[in-house]
Amino acid sequence: MRTHRIALIPGDGIGREVIPAAVRVLDEVAGRHGFALDHTAFDWSCERWAHTGRMMPPDGLERLDRYDGIFLGAVGHPDVPDHVSLWGLLIPIRRTFEQYVNVRPVRLLPGLTSPLRDIGPGDIDFCVVRENNEGEYSEIGGRLFPGTDQEMAVQETVFTRRGVDRVMRYAFELARTRRRHLTSATKSNGIIHTMPFWDERFAAMATQYPDVDTEQLHIDILAAHFVQRPGAFDVVVASNLFGDILSDLGPAVVGGLGVAAGANINPERTHPSMFEPVHGSAPDIAGRGAANPIAAMWTASMMLEHLGEHDAAATVMTAVETVTTDGTTLTGDLGGTASTDELTDAVLAALD
Numbered sequence: 001m002r003t004h005r006i007a008l009i010p011g012d013g014i015g016r017e018v019i020p021a022a023v024r025v026l027d028e029v030a031g032r033h034g035f036a037l038d039h040t041a042f043d044w045s046c047e048r049w050a051h052t053g054r055m056m057p058p059d060g061l062e063r064l065d066r067y068d069g070i071f072l073g074a075v076g077h078p079d080v081p082d083h084v085s086l087w088g089l090l091i092p093i094r095r096t097f098e099q100y101v102n103v104r105p106v107r108l109l110p111g112l113t114s115p116l117r118d119i120g121p122g123d124i125d126f127c128v129v130r131e132n133n134e135g136e137y138s139e140i141g142g143r144l145f146p147g148t149d150q151e152m153a154v155q156e157t158v159f160t161r162r163g164v165d166r167v168m169r170y171a172f173e174l175a176r177t178r179r180r181h182l183t184s185a186t187k188s189n190g191i192i193h194t195m196p197f198w199d200e201r202f203a204a205m206a207t208q209y210p211d212v213d214t215e216q217l218h219i220d221i222l223a224a225h226f227v228q229r230p231g232a233f234d235v236v237v238a239s240n241l242f243g244d245i246l247s248d249l250g251p252a253v254v255g256g257l258g259v260a261a262g263a264n265i266n267p268e269r270t271h272p273s274m275f276e277p278v279h280g281s282a283p284d285i286a287g288r289g290a291a292n293p294i295a296a297m298w299t300a301s302m303m304l305e306h307l308g309e310h311d312a313a314a315t316v317m318t319a320v321e322t323v324t325t326d327g328t329t330l331t332g333d334l335g336g337t338a339s340t341d342e343l344t345d346a347v348l349a350a351l352d
Contacts, residue, residue: 004307006039007067007272012046012085013281014291015073021293021344022071022300025316028348029304033312039071046077046085055088061096069303070274073296074281090276095133097271099264100163101170102130102243103302104278106230106250109259109294111324112334116227116253124254126233127178129171130243132264134163135194137240159194159239164201170267171237172209178234182209184216185238185246198239223249247278258292258333261299263306275303289339292331294320297347319350 010019023039030037042063044056055075057063064070070093075085093099106128108114110121140156168184175182184202188195199216206214217225219242225232226249238246251260257279264274277295285291297320304313323329329346330336338346 001034001036003036003038004068004309005066006037006303007064007070008039008041009044009070009089010041010073011044011075011089011281012077013074013283013286014279015045015075015281017286017289017291017340018277018293018296019071019073021340022296024344025297025319025347025351026300026304028351029312029315030309032351033309033315035309035312040067044089046075046080049080049084049088055085060089061092064093065097065271067272069307070272071300071303072274072276074277074279076281076283078283091137093274094264097266097274098133098268099266099271099274100131100133101167101265101267102132102247103174103263103265104128104130104247104250105261105298105302106247106254108254109324110321111327112255112259114253114255116230119230119253124230126230126250127174127235128243128247128250129167129174129235129237130247131163131167131238131240132243133240134158134160135240157194159197161201164198165205166267168202168205168237170265171235172205172212175212175235176209180211181213181215181234182206183222183233183236184214185219185222185236185242186216187219187242189218194239202237219245222246226250227253251278256333257295258331259294259298261295261302263299263302265306273303273306275299275306289341290332291340292333293340293344293347294324315351319347322350323347 010016049055075090106126108121108124136157138158141154143153145151186195186199188199230253251257260278262276262278266273277299279295301313301316323346329338329343331338
C-alpha cells in the first residue's frame with residue numbers, strides 16, 4: 001500500500017480543533033482509496049514559544065524536510081506579537097522550502113449564501129496565485145533614531161526576475177487548466193520601480209502563452225471588482241502583499257474565512273509543500289467547539305491533489321458540498337448551529 005508521510009502542525013487556537021477534524025476525514029478517505037497517511041503531530045506553536053522561547057526547535061526545518069507534505073492549522077496568540085509567531089515558524093518554512101507559490105481557491109460552495117446580492121453557486125469560481133517568497137515581505141530594512149522626532153522605519157521591497165517569472169509561469173499554467181484567463185494585480189501608476197518591472201515581466205511571459213487571455217488591473221480597482229463583478233475572474237496573479245489582501249477579500253464574498261483554503265507550493269517538489277486553512281487561530285472562539293472545519297477539509301483536499309490522490313481529493317470535496325447543499329449541519333459563521341464535531345460527522349456520513 002502506498003503511504004504518504006504528513007507532518008501535522010495544529011498550531012494555536014482553532015487550529016487544534018479543525019486539523020484533527022480534517023484528519024478524521026483524510027484517514028477515512030485514504031482507507032477507501034487504497035493508500036495510507038502516516039502523520040506525525042508537532043506541538044510547534046505560540047504555547048511552545050511561551051515555554052521555550054522558540055516556535056519550533058533548532059532542527060525543525062530539517063525534520064520537516066523528511067515529509068511528503070505539511071498540514072498546518074493556524075499560528076497566533078494575542079500574547080505573542082505576530083512578527084514573532086509568523087517569522088518563527090510559518091515564514092521560515094515557506095522560504096527555506098521554496099514554497100514560492102501560494103494558491104487560494106475562491107468558490108461559492110452550493111448551499112452557501114454570498115453577502116453579495118444576486119450571486120449563486122457557479123457565479124464565483126476563481127483562484128488567487130500569490131508570490132510567496134519575496135516582494136513586499138522581505139527582511140531588508142530597519143529602524144533609526146527610536147524614541148526621537150527623527151525616528152524612521154525603512155522596509156525594502158524586493159522583486160527578482162527569477163522570483164517574478166516563476167510565479168507568473170505557474171499562474172499561466174494554472175489558467176491553462178481552467179478557463180484560460182489571467183489577471184495581473186499591479187500598482188504601476190503609483191509605485192515607480194517594482195510594479196513597472198512586474199508589468200514588464202507579465203507582458204514578456206504572456207508572449208509564451210498566446211492561448212491565455214490576459215488583463216492587468218491596478219490593485220485598487222481590482223479589489224473593487226472582486227466585489228462588483230467577482231464572476232469575471234479566473235486566475236489572478238499578485239505580489240506577496242497584494243496577493244495576501246486579495247486572497248482574504250475573495251473568501252469574504254463566498255462565505256468568509258471559514259471556507260478559505262490555502263496551499264504553499266514548491267512546484268519542483270524539491271521540498272515538501274505546506275497546506276493551511278487561512279482563517280487564523282481565531283482566539284475569540286477557540287475551545288468552544290464552534291470552529292468551521294470546511295476550510296481545513298478543503299485544504300486537505302488540495303494536499304491530496306498535490307500528492308497525486310486525485311480521486312480521494314474529489315471525494316472529500318464532494319462530501320463537503322453534499323453537506324453545504326443540505327444546509328442542516330452548518331456552523332455559526334455559515335448561519336447554522338452545528339459544532340465542529342457535528343459538521344465533521346456530517347461530512348464523514350456524506351462519504352457514503
